[in-house]
Amino acid sequence: MKYLVVDDEPIARRRVRRLFNDYETFECVGEAANSQQAIELAENSQPDLVILDISMPGMDGIELGHHLRESHPDIKLVYVTAYPEHALKAYQVYASGYLVKPIDQQQLAELLNHVFPNSLAKIQFQVGHDIRWVNVADIIIAQTDDRYTHIYFGKGDALIDIPLKKLLSDYPTHFVQVHRNTIVKKDSIVKLESVAGAHKVVLEGVDEPVQVSRRAYSSLKSLY
The missing domain is CATH 2.40.50.1020 (LytTr DNA-binding domain)
Structure with a gap:
């Protein structure tokens, strides 16, 4: 599963990527500091999921969401915001969900399980004396x-x-x-x-x- 992170704050982007490190099935295909970068990256990498901030200079996350929806109808949009009251705006562009800053691991896991059912599920198997796991995905x-x-x-x-x-x-x-x-x-x-x-x-x-x-x-x- 490919994902793209869009946020004008480098620290916020790094935090999202760090939280995703626990999930082998998700691969980051890029970071964008603004909407124009996001549009270009989405066109080149065709991500399954975009994690995007609502408040950004220039074209904000809501406008960007509308643009991405038109060009990539199957893409999953998840908004990140410090203001829960902005969630309604997110759903007006058919967002798959939203995360409230500061994002924590439980918040992300619950959302991923909702957006991509079974994406975090694992099955155990044995090789010799070793116990290993494989992602169902x-x-x-x-x-x-x-x-x-x-x-x-x-x-x-x-x-x-x-x-x-x-x-x-x-x-x-x-x-x-x-x-x-x-x-x-x-x-x-x-x-x-x-x-x-x-x-x-x-x-x-x-x-x-x-x-x-x-x-x-x-x-x-x-x-x-």
Whole structure:
């Protein structure tokens, strides 16, 4: 998940980035001290999330929000303000939320869980004697493997003892079922293929297409 920080105060920008350091799934793609810089950075980096101050010289955060909404309709806007009464203005540009200065870790975690459900969730797995964790947001494919579930993510793969059915019910906004033994990350779906009666789904970052059942293919066609 890519985010951009917009604030005319360098200390405020550094604080936001420091708080985000706890979340591996979020990558800062830039800082902007004013709206013009923000517009240029948003155009070049296509962030999923913009954290922006309301009170800035020149074009303020509200005006900037309107501009970003027009050029990037899917972008998530989160306003930062020292004045809670400004929250109503933020929601008038369909903001996803707001943070009141000074921002703390709990405030940020609650907001991220609201804006991006499951983005902070982690699943535990074991490698030898080591216990490790993977962010649910990073899991691209999960398949049944005998009595275990085999998960594939950007930096590798692992076996876990969580059934597919539970993964699907716990993280319905993240996964979609494509076969009785396979679920995939919804946002990673690039396209559906149907060749000689065989249905497959192409996933971003995955070399080989994944088999799709006939029933799932019909459902996916209506979604994508």
